[in-house]
Amino acid sequence: MRKILIVGAGQSGLQLALGLQSRGYEVTLMSNRTADEIRTGRVMSTQCMFHTALEHERELQLDFWESQAPRIEGLGVSVAAPDSSRAVDWVGRLDGFAQSVDQRVKMAGWMKTFAQRGGQLVIHGAAVSDLDYFSRTYDLVMVSAGKGELVSMFGRDAARSPYDAPQRALAVAYVHGLAPRPEHPDFDAVRCNLVPGVGELFVMPTLTTSGRADILFWEGVPGGPLDAFQGIKDPTEHLARTLELMERFTPWEYARATKVELTDANGTLAGRYAPTVRKPIGRLPGGGLVLGVGDVVVANDPITGQGSNTASKCAHSYLHSIVEHGDREFDAAWMQATFDRHWERTWHVVRWTNAMLAPPPEHVLNLIGAGGQLQPVADRFANAFDDPADLDDFFFEPDRTNAYLAEVTAAARA
Numbered sequence: 001m002r003k004i005l006i007v008g009a010g011q012s013g014l015q016l017a018l019g020l021q022s023r024g025y026e027v028t029l030m031s032n033r034t035a036d037e038i039r040t041g042r043v044m045s046t047q048c049m050f051h052t053a054l055e056h057e058r059e060l061q062l063d064f065w066e067s068q069a070p071r072i073e074g075l076g077v078s079v080a081a082p083d084s085s086r087a088v089d090w091v092g093r094l095d096g097f098a099q100s101v102d103q104r105v106k107m108a109g110w111m112k113t114f115a116q117r118g119g120q121l122v123i124h125g126a127a128v129s130d131l132d133y134f135s136r137t138y139d140l141v142m143v144s145a146g147k148g149e150l151v152s153m154f155g156r157d158a159a160r161s162p163y164d165a166p167q168r169a170l171a172v173a174y175v176h177g178l179a180p181r182p183e184h185p186d187f188d189a190v191r192c193n194l195v196p197g198v199g200e201l202f203v204m205p206t207l208t209t210s211g212r213a214d215i216l217f218w219e220g221v222p223g224g225p226l227d228a229f230q231g232i233k234d235p236t237e238h239l240a241r242t243l244e245l246m247e248r249f250t251p252w253e254y255a256r257a258t259k260v261e262l263t264d265a266n267g268t269l270a271g272r273y274a275p276t277v278r279k280p281i282g283r284l285p286g287g288g289l290v291l292g293v294g295d296v297v298v299a300n301d302p303i304t305g306q307g308s309n310t311a312s313k314c315a316h317s318y319l320h321s322i323v324e325h326g327d328r329e330f331d332a333a334w335m336q337a338t339f340d341r342h343w344e345r346t347w348h349v350v351r352w353t354n355a356m357l358a359p360p361p362e363h364v365l366n367l368i369g370a371g372g373q374l375q376p377v378a379d380r381f382a383n384a385f386d387d388p389a390d391l392d393d394f395f396f397e398p399d400r401t402n403a404y405l406a407e408v409t410a411a412a413r414a
Helices: 011-022 035-039 051-059 103-116 128-134 149-153 235-249 307-325 332-357 362-370 375-383 388-393 398-413
Strands: 003-007 026-031 072-080 086-098 120-123 140-143 169-176 188-195 199-208 211-220 268-271 281-283 289-292
Touching (some): 003 011, 011 026, 011 103, 011 307, 026 103, 035 103, 051 307, 072 362, 072 375, 086 375, 128 149, 140 149, 149 281, 199 235, 235 268, 281 332, 307 332, 332 388, 362 375, 362 398, 375 398
Parallel strands (some): 003 140, 026 120, 072 188, 140 289
Antiparallel strands (some): 072 086, 169 268, 281 289
């Protein structure tokens, strides 16, 4: 039985650990926190997982919260006009529903499941020196902890990382009490509110430790009016600032939020990081090799909602690469090939995310505007959040965008 060590208990690390466990591997999982510490700790993300990523969880029978989490059946886009009215407003319908489960709930639940199924769970904050020792006792060591000392082993891939500084200041609040959305009260949707030159507000239904909730998530251009959360430690003040900015820049969302309250004292989060692609192989002082997983190798800005999705797809891809490799050595060539297989689809995500962080060109503005008049455009854009590779056909090049819009317009008139 092959022995594998995974350091980091997030979406990628846990999904991969549970997947390998189900295939008969002897898996050790290292986490710097217990399941209870995770569940009672601070919120970690603004996860919204779309159909393909959810299918990877279902394949491993890890979809424990599907009956409890809100069914997200659409994805809407609004664009603020200079007077804070809505210049654009539409919602696209998803072919397969999405869902958001607070990672405090999911990671704690998966961690307990891993232990109950006989996995070795080690609660310890690993250092490079620890991995140097473990690399001699395991057939494969993988790092899925996207922060801290271990990440420094994986060099930045400058050719695939156009930004060397954060492009957004991030601020999250989990709330109860958001009023129903009048535009489509019969189904749930993620809403992307674009404030040109200022940033974005995302509103997302979720399942948290206290049941159904909503996530209010500001992405602000650094130095702009939404970059207003540095130094705020008090969660109540964080929520108040969130609502002040909603009233100023997205009054249509604020109108639903006048009676919200935080889900819990740990329901806020703020920070920033530079979107980065890293080299997948880390070299230890003693000569051993480790393979980077998930956010360690591809850390996108959350503007396109791809973090948990990419992490899930990475775990799925790596699982198949490991199983297919059989009893052969997990050498540097295999590690690079394993990442390259994942990158074949992930580069579409990176390209799209980096494009959305820049000021939109005219053809993209035309595309987003067309979603309000042409439902097929709204639906296709919404489903690109599940399959970003589809964007290559109609998003990036003006000629392709114009041809696509002309085709859909002609079909609508026929």
